[in-house]
Amino acid sequence: MSFFGFDPGPKNRGHPSQGLGFGTAPDPFASISQKREIGQDDDDESIDFDDTYDGLGDQLEEADDDFNDDTFGGGESATKPVGKDFDFYGSTSQVSNAINEEAIQHNRQQPASKITAAPSSPPKQASKPFKTGYEAYKNPSYIPELQVDASLWGTGPPKPSNDYGAQQSQQGGYGAGPSQQRSSVGAPSKKMMSLEEVEAAMRAQPKKPSPIPAPQQQPQAPSPFGMLQMQQQAPMITRAPQQQDPIPYSHAMPQQNIQGQQVVPPPDFSSGQIRIQQRPAQQPSHHKHRSSQIMQAELPTQASPTPQTAAPPQILQRGQNMPHQASEAHVSPQPRQILQNPNRHSGQLAPRPNEPPVPVQMQQRGPLPGQNGPQGPMQIIHHPSMIMNLPEEERNLYLEAEAKRAKRNHKILLLSKGNGLMTPQDKNFITRIQLQQLMTATGNVNEPDPDASLSEDFYYQVYNQIENRPRQNPQQPLSNFAQTYLFRTGGRQGGIGRRYRGGDSHMQRMEQQVQRAVEAAKAKPKNKQLVIEGSLGKISFSNAKTPKPLLNIKRHDSTDLGNRQSKKPQAALSTTDRKAILKNIEAVYSTLMKMEDHDRRQRPPPTAESDPLAIQYAIDWEQTFRDLNQKLWTDLKVTEPIMEESAILHPFITFLSYPKGKKAMPRIFNHIDENQRLTILTMVIVNLDVLDVIRLAQSQPQSPHSPSIAHEQIDLFLQAVIPSLFSYVTEAPLNIVIGMLGLVIERVNLNVVARTRVGLEILTMILSRAAIIKALDAPEDDIWDQWLTVYDRFFDMVEPFLGDIFFTSVNAGQDQYVWQFLAASGSGANPEQQQRLVLAVKDRVMETLQQSKTLPPEMASQRRGNVNLFMQAIGLDVDLLDG
Amino acid sequence: MLFFSFFKTLVDHEVTVELKNDISIKGTLKSVDQFLNIKLDDIQVVEELKYPHLSSVKNVFIRGSVVRYVHLPGAAVDTALLEDATRREAASQASKPR
Secondary structure, three states: OOOOOOOOOHHHHOOOOOOOOHHHOOOHHHHHHHHHHHOOOHHHHHHHHHHHOOOHHHHOOOHHHHHHHHHHOHHHHHHHHHHHOHHHHHHHHHHHHHHHHHHHHHHHHOOOOOOOOHHHHHHHHOOHHHOOOOHHHHOOOHHHHHHHHHHHHHHOOOHHHHHHHHHHHHHHHHHHHHHHHHHHHHHHHOOOOOHHHHHHHHHHOOOOOOOOHHHHHHHHOOOHHHHHHHHHHHHHHOOHHHHOOHHHHHHHHHHHHHHHHHOOOOHHHOOHHHHHHHOOOOOOHHHHHHHHHHHHHHHHHHOOOHHHHHHHHHHHHHHHHHHHHHHHHHHOHHHHHHHHOHHHHHHHHOOHHHOOHHHHHHHHHOOOOOOOOOOHHHHHOOOHHHHHHOOHHHHHHHHHHHHHHHHHHHHHHHHHHHOOOOOHHHHHHHHHHHHHHHHHHHOOOOOOOHHHHHHHOHHHHHHHHHOOOOOOOOOHHHHHHHHHHHHHHHHHHHHHHOOOOOHHHHHHHHHHHHHHHHHHHHHOOOOOEEEOOOOOOEEEOOOOOOOOOOOOOOOOHHHHHHHHHHHHHHHHHOOOOHHHHHHHHHHHHHHHHHHHHHHHOOOOOOOOOOOHHHHHHHHHHHHHHHHHHHHHHHHHOOOOOOOOOOOOOOHHHHHHHOHHHHHHHHHHHHOOOHHHHHHHHHHHHHOHHHOHHHHHHHHOOOOOOOOHHHHHHHHHHHHHHHHHHHHHHOOOOHHHHHHHHHHHHHHOOHHHHOOOHHHHHHHHHHHHHHHHHHHHHOOOHHHHHHHHHHHHHHHHHHHHHHHHOOOOOHHHOOOHHHHHHHHHHHHHOOHHHHHHHHHHHHHHHHHHHHHHHHOOHHHHHHHHHHHHHHHHHOOOOHHHHHO | OHHHHHHHOOOOOEEEEEEOOOOEEEEEEEEEOOOOOEEEEEEEEOOOOOOHHHOOOOOEEEOHHHEEEEEOOHHHOOHHHHHHHHHHHHHHHHHOOO
16 A cells, blocks of 8 residues: 555554555554653553544545645645655656555545545645745745744653753754654654654754654644544644644654655664553554544645645655665664663763754755755765764854855845835836926926926026026926936946846837826826825825925915905005005016016017918917006006195106116016107106105215215116116107107206206206207208207206206216216207306316316326317317317 | 026025034035035135134035025126016915915
8 A cells, every 4th residue: 555565564454444545654653652642541542442433534525625725725735845845856756656646546545534635745746846945935824833833842742852852952053953853753653753854844943943743743632532523523624734834744744654664674763662662562553553544634634735745755755865864873873772762861962963864954955946056065965974974063164054044045035025026017107206206396397388497497597598608498407407317317227238138228218208207297287185095184295396385374365355355445545655666566577577478479470371370379469468568557657647746756756766666667668669658758757856866866965975875776777767768769759859858847846957967867868869850850940949949948947057067076077977968958059058058167177177187097088078078069179278 | 496596597606605503604606406405616614713624625515404694696696687586486486376
């Protein structure tokens, strides 16, 4: 029946009908030893059991067991133990057919009570070659497995082995196994520890004392009834195997095998011998045997998937290793005996026994594909005896290295746990998200509206344009950023990629993908918040552009609206209110900016042939432009009625009194039409004497330097407002110039105006324009006569102040504009008026000339030039005065 | 992004960065990022006697959050443009949904 043709003999005596396959070879001594350990009377029990056995186990329906594996997933658990001794596959495969046959045969013949592992085994063998050695780690129960062993060991009933094991573990450390294993394992099987067992033990955990079959089985077979029960339950227990650890089982199996095989060799070797000796004979053992069979039956059911995988290889190995053991035994008979009787000698000789099993383990481990690369010692030591022969130090080194290697492998395993968790697609996805974040942090590159990106980086963009740096497309820098980033990434990857095949194409794909990702990102409206179902809060995202708000205070729009509505009439009433003015100015500015943006959007005017869309666009543009212009005009409040003698300044004049308002003028002039410009000019002239720049200058007429604030204001006005007005006036026709001067005469206090620079400049502007018109356009006589009339009146009015218009001293040298005014006046004056003009300023002329002689040539010529400007206007020259 | 945009235009200008621990560092602005971290080159601590440990430092990277002031070169600032940029920023902030 047995694979090797041994006659199990005693085994079958009691139950001839229950022929056992090799895989389930019962161990008659195991049960004996167990019971002995527990302290039960084997003989009585076995007899009792036999008598009371009702054969229910035989009646168990066994037919449908074929699918147990499918049902309970036995296949998986079966692979675990397999993984540990795959290295025997080669030899196993040689006899695999026989094994399979036997197993199947056994399965068919087996009565209900004989549930063996064999049936499920054959198919599993195929999987062995694929073992990597890491299976055990993948099994979540791997570590628990070890714990189970420990507990078993700790609770193990057999005292001798226990004690011994403890000693052993202390002394032997990693390699403690051998003696202890032998003693413990040997007990139940009454055979020397086999290589398989050693392997199993080592695999379980090098540092832990090897699990002993005896203790493990112990709880299961306390009494025949218990066993019976188990036997009956066996089929139902099948769930257990998955949870139970394979290792114990693998221990059990070897025993059986050993038994089957080793019955032939002299029993002396086995530790069981001890028991046998204690027992009268093996004869009674068929009861025990029975029990052991039951045990076996039960074991397989518990670990049903495993047996075939575990058993056959072990057997094979046994075949191989037998010689070793034999030789070993011969070589060192002494230790062996000691091992056999751990009770007596274990303590004394503990160190010695360590040696043999270690090599065994090495030997087995070496071939493990997954566990190791070829390592020095590993390769060298092929035989247990080799390590035996090694000196102590080397052995220790070897063991150390072994432990280190195991540790390392384990670490690698832990690290590689996540390998392959993410598919390339997953990684791409993550990359996209990251890039998306990057893009949003720097602004949306592909924003449909270029202005939007411009607004993000407005200052920089425009500043650079103003500075005349190489002009960039408004969106350029931002997209540049993205490109730069991509390029850099690509470069880095390319460096690596060159080593690998297809690295470049990968890079390209990456780039394209990022492009797509960015496009997708902009196409999809971004969710600022994520609400996960079932969560209590919201998760809000943030990036550099829109930081996550720490405070989220909601504005109540309704009340806000109410406030605004109530405020509006107020603001309208008190337009002079500083705040309201400032708001007006801001409104003007925002409108201005809109208009400027709008200007950028202007397209070349459509021709007759352009398509309707373009025409429509032009029309729309025009419409928007008009709307904005109107809004700007109302914001300026230029057309507000002028309230004469009112204490309240006109809103527009107030507007001009703020630097911001002054600065806006040039821009406003760009966006308004001629009439509006004229209106503004008129408004300025009408209110000339109340302009802040004139009033401020007036307050300290004689001080060489106006107070800094006034000074700044005047400068600003001259820089911002005057040029705008001037640009208009230089184009103005004569009738308008006449009207201007008329307004000045009628509405303005010339005494005030003439003493200020701004006033003089405006007057100069008007007068000079008239002179230019006269010179270039040769206006009609009647209009020119009108001008002369107005001018005469003006001259008469201004003449009294001519002596005072130089309100700075000669030394200050800041009188150029005065000379300009005088020149402008003189150029339009008739000879009689010129005479009066000269008389009025004669002293100043002489002073200036006198002073210029004391000055450096450069400044002197400038002064003389100023004076000469006036002198030439009235047909004279400073050189004449010098002469 | 206004300040980021603004400081970008000051690159290669000399600025003085006053830190919140009262150290003032004068140097050439080399770069600035969106967090207004600042990189200065050829630096010189304003009160060198007080902070001798910085006398041998040639360039610094300053985390934006520790900057109290940056003293600007007035000539390099276009105030009108800055005003407008500020208005734009304010407008875009206001238009953003809260």
